[in-house]
Amino acid sequence: MSFTTGWKGPAPRRRLTIPMLLCLLMACGLGIGSEASAASGESQVQASKGEPQAQAKGEPRALLGALDTGSFQAKGDAAQAIAESGAEQKTRWLQALLDGRLGKERRGDRFYIVTDDSGREWPIIDAITFEDAGTGTRRTVDIFKINNELRTRIEGLLASLSLSAGNEASRLSAAQRLVGEVTADNADRVRGMRDDEESDAVRGQLDVALALYDLQQGDAEALDALRGNLDTRVRNALTPIAAGDSALAAEAQSVLDGIESKRAWYDRAQTLFFGLSAGSILVLAAIGLAITFGVMGVINMAHGELIMIGAYTTWLIQQALPGQPGLALALAIPGGFLVAGGFGVVIERTVIRFLKGRPLETLLATFGLSLVLQQLVRTVFSPLNRRVTSPEWLQGAWQINEALSLTLNRLGVLLFCLAVFAALWALMRYTRLGLEVRAVTQNRAMARAMGVRATRVDMLTFGLGAGVAGLAGVALSQLTNVGPNLGQGYIVDSFLVVVFGGVGNLWGTLVAGMSLGVINQVLQPWVGAVLAKIIVLVGVILFIQKRPQGIFAPKGRTS
Amino acid sequence: MSRTDGSRFGKLREIARPDRVFDFMVPAQSPVDVRHGPILYLEDVSVSFDGFRAINGLNLTVDDGELRCIIGPNGAGKTTMMDIITGKTRPDSGQVWFGSRHNLLTLDEPQIANLGIGRKFQKPTVFEALDVTENLELAMAGDRRIWKTLLARLDREGQARIDEVLETIGLTEERYRLAGVLSHGQKQWLEIGMLLMQRPRLLLVDEPVAGMTEPEMHRTAELLTRLAGQQSVVVVEHDMGFVRSIARQVSVLHQGSVLAEGTMDQVASDPRVIEVYLGGDEEAA
Amino acid sequence: MTIQAVPQERDRSRQAFLSRSTLVTTFALIVGMLAVLILNALPASSALHVSGATVALLGKYFTYMLLALAVDLIWGYLGILSLGHGAFFALGGYAMGLYLNAQTSPLPGWQSIMTYFPVAALAILLAPGLLALAFGWLAFRSRVTGVYFSIITQALTFALMLAFNRNEMGMGGSTGLTRFYELLGFSLASENMTVALFVASGMAVLLAFWLCRAITVSRLGRVSVATRDAEARVRFIGYRVDHVKLALFVVSAMIAGVAGALYVPQVGIINPSTFAPLFSIEVVVWVALGGRATLYGALLGALVVNYLKTVLTGAMPDAWLFILGGLFVLVTMLLPRGIAGVISAWRGTRFGRRTGERKEVSA
Known part of the structure; x- marks a missing residue:
């Protein structure tokens, strides 16, 4: 109830x-002590109670x-x-x-x-x-x-009332409300309405409500209508019935088992969804890194801060457009990309360019930049976390059935990630820049000899990677608060994704990010969030033992 | 240092001897057995990278003390073959034996190196932050284990050996220079010197004369010819003139397998070889 | 770069244990320690008096120098950049922390063995050593190198930070271990103890410096430099690169563990923030600033950066991260060989030597 x-x-x-x-x-x-109020017309009838x-x-x-x-x-x-x-x-x-x-x-x-x-x-x-x-x-x-008993009765009455009137949606919701509320009082009425009902959906709901009632009256036939029903109320109603040891109880138990296994299945789907949405954040955060690392062989430790910059851009645009979160978000996608990409290009021109071929030094220098950027944001925007409001169409959840509901913002991020991935893939596959980037990734010296301007490719690649980090920030701002430490938490995870997926490999990054997200989500209920994270970390470290080049390792003579 | 005595602690003392490790930890350093045939034996070796068959059913035997030249166009699998012999690359199928006792496919690079196979890279790689003497010292045959290496001192004998090699490679003057500041040709020589310090039974030399001047080339040819006899030498080279000047036995590699084998003249007149090279490199001869 | 006349003798700074830099560094450490002790012994009214707090601070610097030495041993000479050396430092620290806690109240379960100092001393070496052994064995065996190695060391210390934050670890959760009162039966609060810890840390730095120096001038040290520059070549010569790396990595981790163990009683607390990746990577910048592969550069860098940090976090706390971040960028771009590089360039000792102008290195 x-x-x-x-x-x-x-x-x-x-x-x-x-x-x-x-x-x-x-x-x-x-x-009790009452005052006189505006008296109204005479009392006419006292209803005879009988x-x-x-x-x-x-x-x-x-x-x-x-x-x-x-x-x-x-x-x-x-x-x-x-x-x-x-x-x-x-x-x-x-x-x-x-x-x-x-x-x-x-x-x-x-x-x-x-x-x-x-x-x-x-x-x-x-x-x-x-x-x-x-x-x-x-x-x-x-x-x-x-009292409570009366409330139940009134609800049943109301439900059957709205069943007989109103459009399909309101009838359906009334029928849903009737589940578990059918009593001897209204059973016949409901049965009558069920027969008159045109909509299949409403009729199905009413069947469930009636079957539950019939079952409580001891009708074993009614169980069939309840098979595979995910409604919590059905489960709650079945549980006491299944507790006995009659034939009905055994039958009810089997139905209950069926329901449980179906629920478990949907639970798994739910976990998978959460895993994929967490994974899509990882992919978004890691994919820019995978590009820059793959092409230039440099690890950009300021990558997390570029994500943060993307998130702050979203926040700033929203501040500029109060009351229009949808428009702000739409503007933030190119905005975040451009701002973070711009930072990336500046970083490449001023620092990374001078540290060619010294990956460890690049790592340290970009780490220094990450500290500076964090402190800069802290000084300019205060160390407090900022909240970015999601537009309405990203709030709430998509209720697929009783056991499965998908949060819209997570779903949005998942789709966004796939879109970004598809765009990047197309960029790499079909454009001149993509061709040059792939050429430089495979053999820098040869590409230069073929007339590819490697320095320009470096700059654009780095800008692209940084821009994608900015996009990750835009996506992240829809899920969490925006603060100076936003990016820091993702840096280690993103690197693990890059390492796991294989350097410079877009598909590898996608698969690695998604699987790490799912593995983490699957482990969490067993061992808790922290231990799950540790297990994933250790797992990746062990994985590198087996396949140092990542999942999709390119094989070849390395000279 | 310590000896076994009859007492019950004898055994214990034997186990605890600081200058020894347990037998099972001793690297397989038993001498190469060449009584029954060749020093290097490759049979039906294949390896492919992403569908590309770099080595394809390669058969090759090198006899003890032989000087063998391997030629072949680019992509014929010469460097990959060296990678397989030295343990850097594992073949998909086939057998690789060093003498009749050592299956090279079960060993890794250091083990193979310690068995007595030395390798010179295509691009000269020396330790640039160390001076010439130190480079040679590191390459000197000896116990490679950590503790031994930590306590190792250059003894009179070792010093003499280094001086001898320095003389051979003509770098006596430069002995205290950092290897990083040597010229390209000097680095090539230094690397050859490091090979000599290793006293290998089998030398694998990848393009030894690339970037050398004519006189240097002659000296190299002379050196390699002198080495053959005591050691087996496998030379991979592009320069046909150089090959002709040293080779007794030549193998032509093409698309991962041996196309022809014989003396330089036999090989050079083989129509298949001429076709492969399209006469391209032959003018050097 | 002009090349001077061909050198006629070996470069002693790289090959002989008793080189100039060893002597100068040893001398500077001993004189520095003695000076602090003497100034501390002066009456408090004297203008030159060094307070107990300053001695404790300097003692803390010593432990940082020790940690920097550990990082330099593997980064400078072996080319392995560990971004997780704070983990070994912290493990040593936790071992010491458990021992100190056990002095006042008995510890539960297996931790009770930490009551005994020899066990604790062993744990200080073994905990970081075994972790380094296991981790290094896995990593080096499968030839994880370069930035890959750096990242997984960072992941390692990150994972340990998460683990030590859990109360189930029995390590005090996020608060860590604190409430230390006694060490070897002496009260930690006394001024004498502060001085004793200072001296112990200083001696540890000296011993570790000699140890590292002995390793790096040995043939093993030359193998490690060779590994740093051309790993494949070393392998084809017949050295087991993975073993060389493992041996030095374990030694380095143990030095870091000792540093952590000396740090804890002087600071009075050890908590999971020591495992934070930021701390580990900060250590790297000390070494980078001081100059890699010189050992004394690491000591110098740790001292300089930490002194700066002490001064600046007090004076302008907001600016510190700007300065630290700027140091990372500037040192890597403008001073790739650090302060030690500047010193050696100034002395012009790299190729050939002019006997005329020999200046003392101030370390």
């Missing part, structure tokens, strides 16, 4: 929480009046009477009752719906005419109390 499914009633939507309920109960209990059916047609006041009773059982019957009546306002009444916002004037006969119960003075409207009725307090309005 959960309240957490999307809840679309006509009344203001909100979740009832236990503390709120307690407050309401206390409020009602305390509101026979709610009598006022079946069109007597709103009588229908509501029946709720004014201390017995929850009678209240439930009254609610059912409302549901079965022809009153136009019935959905709203029941919703208000469920929310604890339906009440009766303490000194008088009017019924009110509280539209906002957050303050001391509640704005109220007339429950029958929905006209503004000023304000009330807990002293003037007597809220109808409900």
Whole structure:
């Protein structure tokens, strides 16, 4: 029995929480000494409690009046009477009752719906005419109390009400809500509605709801409809049934096992997704490095800081365009690429160029640059972390089914990574620059002899690698906060990816990044995040033993 | 230093002898057995890189004391063959034996070097930060183990040997110069000198006269001819004139296997060889 | 570059243990230590008095110099750039930390053996030594060299940092080990102890310097230089390059371990931040600034950079990273041979020697 499914009633939507309920109960209990409020018209009918059916047609006041009773059982019957009546306002009444916002004037006969119960003075409207009725307090309005059992019943009523009306979406959500809520009260009604229902999806949901009910009544046939259902409520309902040792229990257990294995499968898919999205960050961070290392043989320790620069560019553009995160992000993609790429070109021209053929010195010099860049950002933007708001279409999750939901920002990063990879691959494969880069990677001296301007290729390659780092920063800004240490955490991981994938090998980097991400994610639930990381580190170190050139090692005579 | 005595500690003392390691740790340094045939024996050796067959069913035998020249166009697999013999590259199939006792495919570079196979690279590689004497000293045959190396001192005999080699390679004047400041030809000589210090049974020499002047070339030819007899020498060379001046036996490598074998004249008149070279390098002869 | 007359004798600085640089460095270390001791013994009112705090600081510098020496041994002479030497330093430090903790309260489980000083002393050498042995064996056997090696050493120290941050390690988690009171039965708080640790560190530097010097002037040292410059050639001559590297790497790791062990009682804490890659790579810049493959350059570099750090982090904390980063860039670009290179260029001793102008090296 959960309240957490999307809840679309006509009344203001909100979740009832236990503390709120307690407050309401206390409020009602305390509101004894009451003051006179604007009296309204004369009280006409006190519904006779025994026979709610009598006022079946069109007597709103009588229908509501029946709720004014201390017995929850009678209240439930009254609610059912409302549901079965022809009153136009019935959905709203029941919703208000469920929310604890339906009440009766303490000194008088009017019924009110509280539209906002957050303050001391509640704005109220007339429950029958929905006209503004000023304000009330807990002293003037007597809220109808409900208990858990009654709540379940009202929810069932509401669900079957919205089943009979509204479009397919609202019927579907109502049907979903009915799962586990079908009781003897509404079973026949639901069954009737199921037969009238046109939509297959809604009918399927109703079948599940009914099957669950039938199963609770001991009907073994009903199990078939539940096979492979991922709904937590189905699982919860099946668990006690499977606990017995009857034939039904055994059957239920087998269904339950089927459900569990299906869930496990989706869990794995979920893990895979998380792994791939973590891996795509690694790939984005590592791929620029793989290019520069492959072509120039230099390790750029400032690579992490170029990622950070990309992320700060995103933040800056967003500051310049308040309220338009979508546009800002769209601009940040070229922006991050250009800014980080520009930094890269400057670094290449001023430092790396002079350290040709001295990879270890280059490593140290670029490490120094990384310290300077970090401190620079700290001085200019303060050491505090900055938050980049994601555009709406990157927020939330894509709920595929009960067991599998994909966070949109992670999905976005994954797709972005693949797009960047495809673009880079095409660049390397089909453009003149790509051809030159590959030539220099394979044999620098020969490429120079063939007229490739290796220094220009170096500069452009380094700029390209840095630009891709900037893109990684843009992507990262959608997942975490932006701070001066942002890039630092990725440097070791990216190098492992490069080493694992084989230097200068785009496909290797992709496969290595993704697999490291997935391996890490798979290990985490077993051994915890830190140990998982250590295991991956040690694993890569051992892997290098076997294949020092990475996964896709180029074989050849090395002279 | 220490001897075994009959006491029960004798054995222990034997085990703890500081100047020895356990037998199983002693590198296989047993002498090369050439009583039953050639010193170097390659049979049906193949290796391919990414689908390219660099060596393709290569058969080659070199007799003890022989001077063998290997010629062949670029990409014929000459350097790869040297890589295989010295343990740098492992072939996909085939057998490589040093004498009749040592299967080279089971050994790595240092082990092979210590068995007595010396190699001179195509591009002269000497230790540039060390002086000429030190370069020779490092190459001198001796115990290569860490502790021994740490405690090694250059004795009178070693010094004499270095002086002798310095004389041979004509670098006595330059003995205390850093190898890095030597001329290209001097580096070639130094590397040959290092080979001599190793006292190998088999020398593999890759293009020894590249970048040498005419007189230097003559000296090299003279040296290599002198070495043959005591040691076996395999020379890979492009320069046909040089080959003709030293070779008794020539093997022509083409596309990873031996195309022809014989004396220089036999080989040079072989139509297949002429076709391979298209007369290109022959004018040098 | 002009080439002077062909040298007629061997370059002693590279081949003889008792070369000028050995003598000068030894002399400078001993005189420096004695001077500090004498100045410390002066009454506190004297203007020349060196306070206990300064002695402790200098003692800390000594341990850094020791660490720099360890890095220079393998980077300068073997061409192996370790970006994870802080790990060995920290392991030595943790071994010492456990021993110090055991003096006040018994340690649980296996750690209780660390109560005994000989065990602790052994652990100080063995913990870094065995790690270096295992790691080096794996790395050198499969010929991991150059930047690859640097990166996986960095990964190693990073992994250890993560591991030591875990409370399950029993090493105090992220707080590390602290609350040290007694060493060999003497209180750590006393001024005499500070002086004793200072002297011990200084002596350790001297001994390690001699050890490294002895190694580098031996034939093994020449093999290692040869390996640095032309590894394949060394292999074809018949030396087992992996063993040479492994031996020096282990020795270097042990020196780093001793440095860590001396560092801990002087600073009073050891925590996982010592494993941080930044610290390890900082050590490399000390050596780079001082000058590689000279040994005394490493000592000089460690002293200079750390003195700068002490002064600058106090005066302008924000500027320190700018300066450190700038040092990395400038030293690699403008001073590839470091301060020692400047000294030797100034003395003009590289090729040929002019007997006329011999100046003392100030180390």
